[in-house]
Amino acid sequence: MRFCRLTKEDKALIETALEMIKKNRIETKSISASVGAALIAGSGKVYAATNIKNYGSAPTSIDAEVAAIACMFASGERKIKTIVAVHMPDRQSDAWHIFQPCGACRHVIMQFGNPWVIISKTKKVRLSDLYPMPVKPR
Template identity: 40%
Template sequence: MKITPAVRRRLEKAARRAAEASYSPYSKFPVGAAVLTSSGHVFTGCNVENASYGLCNCAERTAIFSAAAAGERAIKAVAVYTPTPTATSPCGACRQVINEFGPTALVISVCDGSDRIETTLDQLLPHAFGPGNLG
């Protein structure tokens, strides 16, 4: 599936919608994500917090884990929405998980302002550790 401007808009809209389901009572920072798999399916996720902060899960990983649970193994693109005036890229843990399923995936970050980040995972996480490093 080609990642056309229409596909980009669809992913961005899905990420914004996913943030509405966020469980973020502590940070008050609802994040939404949408991943496009190589089969053309879109999976969404939101951040889920926990009183024990180390047990929180980011929106990107929630979406990717949902895709993996459905049998998907390859990600072509990830869109992330944050309720900020400037776009925010995925955290390091999410970058590592994206790398597992899409080492060259397109990563789009959007926000409430006009700012956006559009890059690829290999640009966000150069020299990444991945399945190929395990021999």
């Protein structure tokens, strides 16, 4: 696996994801949002979103990465350059950490290229390093 250090652009993307979740953080009996994601599309435009966890019906929950991709897709873009997700587990604290995409998110991300995935506060890798043998349509 080839790790690369984060650039200023990557660090700004993390800040965008953090601002998204700080602005939209919620915890109720029925829904929560504690993950923010941001991506840089092929055009250079940044898209960001939060997760929505639906406690009443898990299949209707949406991961932050997929929500950000949906925003990008709805704007007519089809290429991801870089993507990141951050988790703020506690509303009472500013503590946060980078979330690596789950398998389902990796599969969705793969449909839009082989982007850089920020996996820690200091490193990024190509999606193909995290998801080396995806099932592809014939």
